[in-house]
Amino acid sequence: METNITERIQSLLAQVFHVPIEEIKPDLGFGDLPQWDSMGHMDVMLSLEEHFSLQIDTETISELTSIPAIREHLEKKAANV
Amino acid sequence: MSKYSLEISPVITIPAYLVGEVKSKLAYVDEHIMKAEVTSAGDKIILHLDIEANEGLYNRIVPKIQRVVQALVKGAFKSKIQILEDFIDRPVPCSIDPMPELLRRGELSQEASGIFVLGPLLTRLVAYLERRFIELADSFGAQPYRFPTLIPARFLERVKYFSAFPHSLTFVTHLRTDLDAIDHFANQAVCDEKGLNVPPESFAQVETLLSPAVCYHLYFALAGKTLLDGQLIATAVGNCFRYEASNLISLERLWNFTMREVIFVGTKDFVLDHRELGRQRMNKVFEEMGLAYRVESANDPFFIGEFRRQVAFQSAFQLKYEIRARLPFKDPPSVPETDYATLAVGSYNYHQDFFGRNLDISLPDGSPAHTGCIAFGLERMAFALLSQYGLELKSWPASIRKMLM
Numbered sequence: 197m198e199t200n201i202t203e204r205i206q207s208l209l210a211q212v213f214h215v216p217i218e219e220i221k222p223d224l225g226f227g228d229l230p231q232w233d234s235m236g237h238m239d240v241m242l243s244l245e246e247h248f249s250l251q252i253d254t255e256t257i258s259e260l261t262s263i264p265a266i267r268e269h270l271e272k273k274a275a276n277v
Numbered sequence: 278m279s280k281y282s283l284e285i286s287p288v289i290t291i292p293a294y295l296v297g298e299v300k301s302k303l304a305y306v307d308e309h310i311m312k313a314e315v316t317s318a319g320d321k322i323i324l325h326l327d328i329e330a331n332e333g334l335y336n337r338i339v340p341k342i343q344r345v346v347q348a349l350v351k352g353a354f355k356s357k358i359q360i361l362e363d364f365i366d367r368p369v370p371c372s373i374d375p376m377p378e379l380l381r382r383g384e385l386s387q388e389a390s391g392i393f394v395l396g397p398l399l400t401r402l403v404a405y406l407e408r409r410f411i412e413l414a415d416s417f418g419a420q421p422y423r424f425p426t427l428i429p430a431r432f433l434e435r436v437k438y439f440s441a442f443p444h445s446l447t448f449v450t451h452l453r454t455d456l457d458a459i460d461h462f463a464n465q466a467v468c469d470e471k472g473l474n475v476p477p478e479s480f481a482q483v484e485t486l487l488s489p490a491v492c493y494h495l496y497f498a499l500a501g502k503t504l505l506d507g508q509l510i511a512t513a514v515g516n517c518f519r520y521e522a523s524n525l526i527s528l529e530r531l532w533n534f535t536m537r538e539v540i541f542v543g544t545k546d547f548v549l550d551h552r553e554l555g556r557q558r559m560n561k562v563f564e565e566m567g568l569a570y571r572v573e574s575a576n577d578p579f580f581i582g583e584f585r586r587q588v589a590f591q592s593a594f595q596l597k598y599e600i601r602a603r604l605p606f607k608d609p610p611s612v613p614e615t616d617y618a619t620l621a622v623g624s625y626n627y628h629q630d631f632f633g634r635n636l637d638i639s640l641p642d643g644s645p646a647h648t649g650c651i652a653f654g655l656e657r658m659a660f661a662l663l664s665q666y667g668l669e670l671k672s673w674p675a676s677i678r679k680m681l682m
Contacts, residue, residue, distance in 0.1 A: 227634055227645070233437075236633070238586035254357060257593035 201267050208247055209263070211241050225262035237261070248273075281326040285339055287346040291319030292353070298351055302581055304522040306341045311335065311523055320348075338584045348581040356592035357629045359574040362560055365603055366614050367569040371667035372605040375660070376527045378668055391525035391532030392462050396655070398668070398681065400631075402659045403535070405680040407514065410537040410653050414512035416558060417551065419539055422513040424494035432497045436635050438489070441587065444580045445519040447532070450480040456611040487518035490536040492650040499542065499646075500636040507641050510544030510551065528660035529604075529620055535655040541648065544640065545629070548649040555651045558596070559623075562621050567674040568602055569665055575599035575624065598625045600653075602661030622661050623653040 206263050208219040213220075213231035232240070241252050244266065250273055252260070260266045282566065291299050298317045303313035303322065312325040322342060330332070366417045379385040384396035395403065414421075427449055433439060439446070452459050458479050467474045488494065495511050514537045521530050527615045563570060576588040591597050600623040607618030626649055631640060633645030640646050666673045670681055 227630060234590040235583060235586050238590050241589075254354075254593050256588075257589065258595075 202263060204247075205263050205266050205270075207208055208243055209240065212236070212243050220263075222263055225265075240266075244270075281329050283324045283326060283330045283335065283338070285322045285324065285342055285352055286320065286323055288343045289346055289350045291315055291346065291350055292355070293317065294355055295318065295319075295353060297350055298584070299346060301521075301524055301578070302345050302349065302584075303342065304446075304524045305580075306345060307338050310338075313523075314417045328342075334360070345581055349584055352405075353585055354589040354592070356574065356576070356588065359595070359598075361556065361574075361631065362572040362599055364563070364572075365569055365571045365617050365619070367567065369567070369569050369603070370672045371665055371666060372608070374606040375663040375668060379607075380662070382668070384668075385611060387529070389532075391476075391521065391530065393528065393531065393656075399656075399659055399663075401681045402662065402677075403655045405677060406424070406653070406655055406658050407537060408680075409566075410482070410539070411512070413555060413558055413562070413651070414510075414537075414539045417510045417539060417555070419510040419512035422495060422511050424488070424491060424513050424515050426488055426516045428488040428493065428497075429485055430483060432493070433486060433489075435500075436493065436496075436632060441577075441579050441583050442519075444490065445521065445578070447518040447520050448483045449485045449487060450483050451480055455483045487513065487533075489517055489519055491515040491517065491536050491652070492540045492648070495540050495542070496632040496636055496638065496648060499638045501638075503639040503641060504542060505641065508547050509541075511540045511542075513538060528656050531656055535641075536652050537655060538650045538652045540650045542638065542646050548627060548647045552627055552649045552651065556625050559594070559600070559651070563600075565676050566662065567666070567677075570600055570602040570622070570661075570663065571619070572598050572600050575621065593636055594627075594629065596627050596629070600624065602658070602665070604661065604664045607665055620657055620661055621654070622658040623651070624648050626652065650659035 202222050206217055206222065208218040209220045209224065213229055213236060215229065215231065219229065224232070226237060237257075241257055241260065243253055244250070244260070248270060256269065260269055296317070296319055300313050300315050303324070304310060309326045309328055310324050311327050314323040315321070318324075324338070324342075326334075326553045330338070376385070379393050379399070380387070382396075386394045386396075388394060406582070437631060452462055462475060462479055465475075491513050494515070499509075514535060516533060517536050518533055520532055523533055524530050539555060541548045574592060576591045577597065579587040599621040601619035602622045604618045628648045630645040630647050632648045638646040662677070670678050673681070
């Protein structure tokens with residue numbers, strides 16, 4: 197399951213940043229790609245909300261700054277459903 | 278106010294927390310807009326125009342107005358305002374707009390929209406404020422810098438300034454280095470009420486702008502370098518320029534204004550700790566000044582394309598807090614404290630590693646440097662104090678009074 201979620205996040209980020217999926221390493225974080233800046237970060241948040249049908253609150257936006265952090269958040273959300 | 282007005286129903290009702298932002302952006306929609314108002318219910322926009330709104334103008338303006346509303350309101354993110362200090366109810370003796378009296382006494386004279394000459398009283402007050410801010414800089418052992426007023430376009434491009442704040446840029450040019458163009462200018466240049474009557478092709482390509490902020494110069498000076506000590510604290514005062522169209526009013530919004538900044542470069546903790554320490558130290562200074570103010574979370578005035586996302590980002594990461602001073606003359610009687618009119622007179626800013634990454638400023642471990650600054654708008658701070666204490670020195674707190682005599 198872990199790999200599956202990571203891959204889904206990688207695929208989503210590749211779409212958001214318009215880069216080949218090979219450039220989205222599993223531990224990618226904010227600032228590692230020029231596209232993952234403040235604007236890019238908010239695009240990621242909006243895409244996560246849409247793709248995983250969830251709502252991300254203000255406090256969480258500042259925590260989801262890497263693929264592992266996003267994965268952890270999604271797993272926690274899934275466990276709470 | 279203009280006799281020509283135009284009422285428009287926005288395509289989406291504007292929520293109360295966005296009314297101010299929408300109003301300020303409407304000033305940039307069309308050159309014929311002298312003033313824009315939005316009803317408190319957010320369901321009507323009233324534009325005051327300098328010409329009568331014929332069908333052509335209506336068809337040109339309305340879609341642009343709706344574009345601004347859509348961009349700012351649709352899917353907008355409501356930031357939670359975080360208040361760090363609240364001294365807005367500090368008693369102050371004055372509730373009169375100081376502008377008319379300052380102009381009458383010659384303490385202030387207007388050269389053009391957003392451009393003022395300060396007389397002796399305001400100059401002494403600004404000098405007093407400067408001393409207090411330099412004391413703050415000295416308390417950190419900040420190194421003094423002097424920065425130019427001009428800033429190269431290529432620098433601003435590197436930090437993505439053009440897409441974030443295109444509306445407020447002020448460009449600098451000169452005549453083309455061409456004898457015919459220079460001779461033609463010397464013989465033909467005339468200023469009419471609209472400005473200098475010179476064909477645009479007489480001017481050279483824009484390579485520089487007037488600087489919109491002070492701290493950028495330090496970051497550009499550090500570009501491509503490694504901070505050998507791992508940290509730097511600097512201070513500088515400088516002229517800053519932000520064009521605000523019809524929003525330019527009194528000393529509240531100047532095109533040409535002065536900022537004193539204390540700038541921190543280092544690790545994330547270093548920058549955040551010093552920003553916080555600076556806030557605590559200024560709390561005591563403002564108490565001594567008797568300033569009625571609060572410090573609350575805020576956002577930079579991004580233009581419409583990036584507004585929604587940048588504002589959400591700044592709020593989520595708590596990047597900016599503004600010192601908002603009360604302007605008592607703007608409050609109707611019995612207005613609750615929460616609704617007091619305020620003016621941003623300074624800010625505590627954290628830029629994360631944005632400048633470090635984009636300008637390649639490194640720490641000794643190779644990671645990008647983090648930056649932050651504490652910025653004070655000197656004219657605005659002086660204006661807020663004059664609004665709270667008036668022009669008669671006997672009403673002023675003793676500590677300031679003796680410095681103004």
